[in-house]
Amino acid sequence: MKDLLTDASDRAVRYLDGLGSRSVAPAPAAVSRLSSLDEPLPEKPTDPAGTLRVLDEAVSPATMAMAGPRFFGFVIGGCLPVTLAANWLAGAWDQNSALYRSTPGTSFIEQVALRWLLDVLRLPPEAGGAFVTGATVANLCALAAARHAVLERAGWNVEAQGLFGAPPITVVVGAETHPSVTKSLGILGLGRSRVAKVPVDSQGRMRADLLPALSGPTVICVQAGNVNTGAFDPVDEVCRRARAAGAWVHVDGAFGLWAAAAPSRRHLAAGLALADSWATDAHKWLNVPYDCGLAFVRDPHALQAAMAITAEYLPTQSEFRNPADFTPELSRRARGVEVWAALRSLGREGLAEMIERNCAQARRFARELGAAGYEILNDVVLNQVLVSFGDAERTSRVIQGIQDDGTCWCGVTVWQGRTAMRISVSSWATTDADVEQSIEAIIRIARS
Numbered sequence: 001m002k003d004l005l006t007d008a009s010d011r012a013v014r015y016l017d018g019l020g021s022r023s024v025a026p027a028p029a030a031v032s033r034l035s036s037l038d039e040p041l042p043e044k045p046t047d048p049a050g051t052l053r054v055l056d057e058a059v060s061p062a063t064m065a066m067a068g069p070r071f072f073g074f075v076i077g078g079c080l081p082v083t084l085a086a087n088w089l090a091g092a093w094d095q096n097s098a099l100y101r102s103t104p105g106t107s108f109i110e111q112v113a114l115r116w117l118l119d120v121l122r123l124p125p126e127a128g129g130a131f132v133t134g135a136t137v138a139n140l141c142a143l144a145a146a147r148h149a150v151l152e153r154a155g156w157n158v159e160a161q162g163l164f165g166a167p168p169i170t171v172v173v174g175a176e177t178h179p180s181v182t183k184s185l186g187i188l189g190l191g192r193s194r195v196a197k198v199p200v201d202s203q204g205r206m207r208a209d210l211l212p213a214l215s216g217p218t219v220i221c222v223q224a225g226n227v228n229t230g231a232f233d234p235v236d237e238v239c240r241r242a243r244a245a246g247a248w249v250h251v252d253g254a255f256g257l258w259a260a261a262a263p264s265r266r267h268l269a270a271g272l273a274l275a276d277s278w279a280t281d282a283h284k285w286l287n288v289p290y291d292c293g294l295a296f297v298r299d300p301h302a303l304q305a306a307m308a309i310t311a312e313y314l315p316t317q318s319e320f321r322n323p324a325d326f327t328p329e330l331s332r333r334a335r336g337v338e339v340w341a342a343l344r345s346l347g348r349e350g351l352a353e354m355i356e357r358n359c360a361q362a363r364r365f366a367r368e369l370g371a372a373g374y375e376i377l378n379d380v381v382l383n384q385v386l387v388s389f390g391d392a393e394r395t396s397r398v399i400q401g402i403q404d405d406g407t408c409w410c411g412v413t414v415w416q417g418r419t420a421m422r423i424s425v426s427s428w429a430t431t432d433a434d435v436e437q438s439i440e441a442i443i444r445i446a447r448s
């Protein structure tokens, strides 16, 4: 056991040490060599050390350097060293962290992590929470709680009776709502298309002045952080309208919710605490390992009513919180461990510094690429930058060139009809020197 774990640790450290100097995208030859893994299932046991060696030699070179300092695709945080170490230790514990009585250590730490999260994100301290796989499932859990609550108020028990014959629920979204919200609505039987869509402005923000009249069971979904521009819907105003009508407001803040933890970005999150539920990712801006999403619900009973499971063999009665009473899964890994480790090691100030630094780095990308003559399509309010290098064909060619060059990695998007490069700065590991090196590479390739 010890030799194997030491070998794994040596290989992991070697891999991480090499991330700053290798191509961010894997070399095509390394991806081709993956076919060597496509061998028949061994009939007999094979040497564990050999298995680890094959894994490292075949797969490590074929990975995208997402854990490195110059990956700016999608919204991908890195992995703070302490969270990786905590993840290894928790892996050794192998706790099925569903019930407090069977896994008190990891259940308790999740409770502490939840309290700290509500504190740094400035959400109501009484809110309940779920540690799940990502913001998609966090949206699903929070919207399941919303469905429960608005129908309960209408005298309907949706968990017991389902949706057949239930009072209809009006669902309101912005035209720029994230597809994971739409998907969650579909899974919950609320319909991907059966929604009232509110028009948005040039940054993708919901036009609160165009909200429909609200009455009856209603759920309004808002974005805290548009996936392209980083813009925030006017949550404050939406919540005030919703309150008056007894509607539920759900916030998808997969990365944007973390703005509340950074003093200079906090104004973007104004009014967020007035909502009823929130979804975010710890594997994005908190920089913990995949997979780790978080759902928060002001009324913990609504989340519990939607998620809890009961059976004779499951000792759910406990004076403490059973993690699985709040999540779709019963058996589950102890995600709270890495969240706790990140928050404990960063502290309030370290977390704020990381977010502020990434936002300042995004502004630098925009400033210097703009000064070099390229068009910045969004107001850079957070960590997202949209760059156009000209028409769609030219912009796509430059993005491909940047990905092939390997100094950094940025993805493509279409923003309000225009093809653009999307830069998302979300990693603890990104230094100002990495930003400078990436800007130089982008300009060199765009000018070639």
Ligand SMILES: Cc1ncc(COP(=O)(O)O)c(C=O)c1O
Binding pocket: 074, 075, 133, 134, 135, 136, 137, 178, 180, 181, 225, 226, 227, 252, 253, 254, 255, 281, 293
């Ligand atoms: C705004 C937003 N919401 C939801 C999601 C879904 O998150 P996950 O991929 O963790 O399920 C993302 C992912 O990029 C996102 O950016």
